[in-house]
Amino acid sequence: MKTPVRAAFDAMEYPTVVVVGGGFAGLKLIHRLAGKPFKVILLDKNNYHCFQPLLYQVATGSLGADNIAYPFRRSVGPMPNVIYRMAEVLRVVPGENRVETDHGDFRYDHLVLATGTVTNFFGNGRIAHESMQLKSIGQALDIRSDFLQEFEAALYLEDEQAQRQRLNFVVVGGGPSGVELAGALAEIRKTILKHEFREVDNRRMQIHLVDSNHAVLANFSPKAQGLALRFLKDLGVNVILDTLVTGYDGETVTFKDGSTMQSTTVIWTAGVKGKPIPGLEAAVEERPARYRVDAFNRVEGTANIYAIGDIALDRSDPNWPKGHPQVAPVAIQQATHLARNLLRRDASPWQPFEYRDKGSMATIGRYKAVVDLGKLRFGGPIAWFMWLFVHLMSIVGFRSRVMVLTHWAWKYLSWKNTIRLIIRPYVRREYAVQQAEERADPVHS
Ligand SMILES: Cc1cc2nc3c(=O)[nH]c(=O)nc-3n(C[C@H](O)[C@H](O)[C@H](O)COP(=O)(O)OP(=O)(O)OC[C@H]3O[C@@H](n4cnc5c(N)ncnc54)[C@H](O)[C@@H]3O)c2cc1C
Incomplete structure (x- = not known):
């Protein structure tokens, strides 16, 4: 039998947004959608958000791991319309609005990929x-x-x-x-x-x-x-x-x-490169393995799939013809902007993303x-x-x-x-x- 909390979540008659990855981009997005008319499911293979800019301090013994990591459950705890599942997404099936994970499938109305990058050894x-x-x-x-x-x-x-x-x-x-x-x-x-x-x-x-x-x-x-x-x-x-x-x-x-x-x-x-999830190959720019997106962060050739943060390659911004830098402020701003667009009423046109370099x-x-x-x-x-x-x-x-x-x-x-x-x-x-x-x-x- 479902718990009252789960039953309340399932009963919400809102579109479902599945967010893959709770890094800078994914975490900001769920914060922006908390309490809003969406059912949000955050999927991440780790059960914590990692503040990567201070990883070198953990590596050199200045900080402990728990100083730069934050459990997702603490974040989503107070958000009734957001749930978190520890899962690695293995495949996107766009035709069926479904992702496959190592713990089963999840269905979405909107899918947001925010999976970041891995180290690039340039094939060696x-x-x-x-x-x-x-x-x-x-x-x-x-x-x-x-x-x-x-x-x-x-x-x-x-x-x-x-x-x-x-x-x-x-x-x-x-x-x-x-x-x-x-x-x-x-x-x-x-x-x-x-x-x-x-x-x-x-x-x-x-x-x-x-x-x-x-x-x-x-x-x-x-x-x-x-x-x-x-x-x-x-x-x-x-x-x-x-x-x-x-x-x-x-x-x-x-x-x-x-x-x-x-x-x-x-x-x-x-260097870093993306590690795109199988299923959207047509939209992947091989080097450096990022999803090509338009000015609204919509993945090329899709209607309801978005990519934000390091994994997204948006060449539409005239100030950044080769795509935005892979840094935390871009990820955070794209997440904020996408949330704003998702929350627009149907008639109101979506606004293109513009990066404010601080x-x-x-x-x-x-x-x-x-x-x-x-x-x-x-x-x-x-x-x-x-x-x-x-x-x-x-x-x-x-x-x-x-x-x-x-x-x-x-x-x-x-x-x-x-x-x-x-x-x-x-x-x-x-x-x-x-x-x-x-x-x-x-x-x-
Ligand atoms: C050592 C280091 C130092 C940095 N220093 C700075 C800095 O000083 N300033 C700055 O602005 N930027 C810095 N950056 C870059 C910054 O950390 C990234 O730009 C930022 O993390 C990108 O955010 P993101 O949300 O796109 O991805 P990430 O923060 O990388 O998050 C991706 C998330 O997706 C999850 N994930 C990945 N694949 C899957 C999957 N298949 N299924 C489920 N979950 C998945 C991961 O577990 C992770 O939680 C640094 C990066 C590194 C590595």
């Missing part, structure tokens, strides 16, 4: 297997375990060369994620390694940031790029530009010019950040405080905000990253084993 399966990623909380925790394990392992090595190889960290990709991660690792060398692993000479830890562009932060202003480069160099990060990584076998990184570097830790932040920022170590804000371009401690404030206010949940502020205050006053626990040791699987698993289960691999 070996690099994908051997290197680490920073797209999910699980991956951030792997990085945290890995660098602590490398430090512990280095203590057992007598040979200086072997120790250096263990402590050689290569971050590939000089976008905001790579820059922020490299800066945080450099801080760790100055603080944790120096003070808590005293038997190791901390100068043996090297952090290399590699990018194929001629500058870091390719989408920022030249001023911000220059400042970021200076801040990284001040922290002792070896920035290698105009250099393409072409291979990595778990021990040796190979560059396009044939040169190599020894490292047991490569973290790949060099600027970009990235932080580099302690007290340093760069900000591009319209014509204002600056860096240093004021930019860092701005970065701090904006990120703090964007985190979902009051408790999380207080916890993050407390962690940061402690960290910045005492230099102590608080969370240096190897709870779940990182074990890299054999390449051959992973290949076999992928062949057996291509959908989930």
